[in-house]
Amino acid sequence: MEIYLDANATTPVLPQARAAALAAMSDDFGNPSSIHSTGLKARALMDAVRARAQRLLGTGGGQLLFTSGATEGIQTAVLSALRALRERRDAGESIGSLLLYGATEHKAVPEALKHWNELLGLNLEVRAIPVGLDGRHDLAWLSLQAPRAGLVCTMAANNETGVISDLDGIEQALSGSRAFWMVDGVQGLGKLDLRLAARRIDYAPFSGHKLYAPKGIGLLYVREGAPVTPLLAGGGQEGALRSGTENMSGIAALGAVLAALEDGQTFREPATLARWRDRLAETLLAAFPGLVFNAPLAVSLPTTLNFAVPGLSSKLLLDLFDAADVRVSGGSACSAAKALPSFVLQAMGVPEWQAASAVRLSFGPAVTEPLIDEACARIRACGEALRESCLTGTVAQEGTPLTPITRYVVDGACCWLLADPASRTAVVIDPLPELNERLERLLRCQDYRLLAVLDTHSHGDHASSAEGLRAALPDRLLHGEVDALGWPMDTEQLVLGEQTLRRLPVPGHTADSTAYLLGKGSQVRVAFVGDTVMPGALGRTDFPVSEPLALRDSLRRLADALQPGTLLAPGHDYENRFATTLSTEAAHQPLLAGALNGSLDALGLASAKAEFERGLGLTEYQTMACGARVCSGPEAAPELDARGLRLLLRTHPEALLVDVREPYEQRLSLLPDLGAVQLQAVPLSVLIEHLPEWLALPAETPVVFFCRSGNRSEQAARALRRLGHDEAYTLAGGLALWPQCEPGLEAALYV
């Protein structure tokens, strides 16, 4: 059963609202503008819904227009206020110079202000009202600025944090001002007593889909006497203030929701909701040690929790909750490359890590106690899964065993953990400050000792955190004195079970660049090459500490030390290729090929590189690029939908399906029965371990990767194809679109 805890984004439609919508589409389908009986019935229904809404919202003599949703209501309100301001100004009246909006307002508000301000040629200054750490408006600031404002926009409650605005305080702050006042009531509908007409609010938009009505229906309250400029002109519906045939099924459904609000049966009282919210909060605190709430619960809606957990990104938490079939949302927006911090939390001034890793959990007032109980049980299971993976909690247990090579990546920079489970010894290569706490916890929790914390070179784009990690684990260090890159002074090789790790100097990118070769004897399984060779790039050689003339010999020395299949584990991997080989890179990078085949000498390589690296900009992560990239490899892996997978399995029953989700996700969600299909669980972080075995498969054997949403599996499939196995696929849409069927997947696959 799915536990949907993302009500602030949207809600399911109440059964009685669905029934009302269906009736309005099938039985009472009239157009309320028609004057025959069918039309009159529709009008009566519409009037009844409006009257109910007026009662519930306390609109007094004000108007209530049906709209398509809040974004439309916001446009109409802003257009109306700004046009009136322009008229006042044209008549010689003073209108002030500011258009104010709360800094945590939904984007629809500032964007509408900017849009109409420009379009109407008002050219007032659009300025954000600051908020405090509690998310509430700075009323002293507002009192000072209000006399110069033409329009003030504030929300009833915030969609990300649930923080409830102090509407009475705002009203007081506006007391000396002639400004129009818009209150975005979206998150307050059905949860707050807004008493619209009792306050001096001029406009208040609402949206049906945030309270169990369908998408595409909304309301706009306009205070008695406040100006209205129609956004839509046409057939004259809604008193010519909003033309267009009314969305009758939406109106009927909204009416059913409003009726439920009045009947007192369907929705829970705020006190009950607050009790359940507190239970969820306590469960979260117990499940995720160190968790902090990003807004004070005392001034927040009793249906919203916004939190962050130290060391855990919102992406990780979303994947985790999703695996437990609990739908929550990230409090921050995702750009192509990285999650951006929440602007709402930034405006409140919460610490940056909290703004960057926020998670929002929200439910609607129709929630039931069994659902809250089940949500708490799953949150506990999520916490347990993370403890098993040593991502949170105490050091008392061992958890999921470590895989010999694990890759961590932060903004394109890679850190590698080498572990030998038998001897419980580990090596960290290229540690990153963001990972220190996590690695420390992991190694203690798994009871590992550290052979070394190594850097492949002195990094230009980030500080090495090797010293910090060693200092955090003094009781776990197996060697004493180390050199500048962390190599123990007392040994030439590090022994990891049956394998050894050796050094190979590869000056070029920097004078101290070193490759670490992992293998048995002269057989090298994986070479940790830092930035010397990256997927699609050679390490740049234009730093003061670079040795451009040494690079060619370094590359040739590396080639001599490796076997054809040896995997290269890079120090940077901006495009998520995971690992590569010298021959793959030589096929994509002419400069590398030239260095290896002898057509470029040391000077030739150095000067061609210098030309290629001229004017090298920042990466997509806004970090310094460690090398100039060539376009290198398949840009997208072929996607399979359920039907495509079914067809493929018919012709290739030997195909391999690979679940690339992390162990804590795999632990939480049992996969459907796959019958005879071969299934492997290989978390993306340990993909490198399995690349050789997939590359050794017959060329025609398909490998189909899947994950939660299709994002990680696409990376895996692309990586495998780039290394030469063409039959690598990703399951489009991930498990979210996995064919739902009874009894299990097998049936769906073979139908």
Ligand code: PLP
């Ligand atoms: N205002 C707030 C506070 C919201 O949460 C939303 C929806 O996310 C909107 C406005 C926009 O509403 P609609 O989806 O109806 O356009």
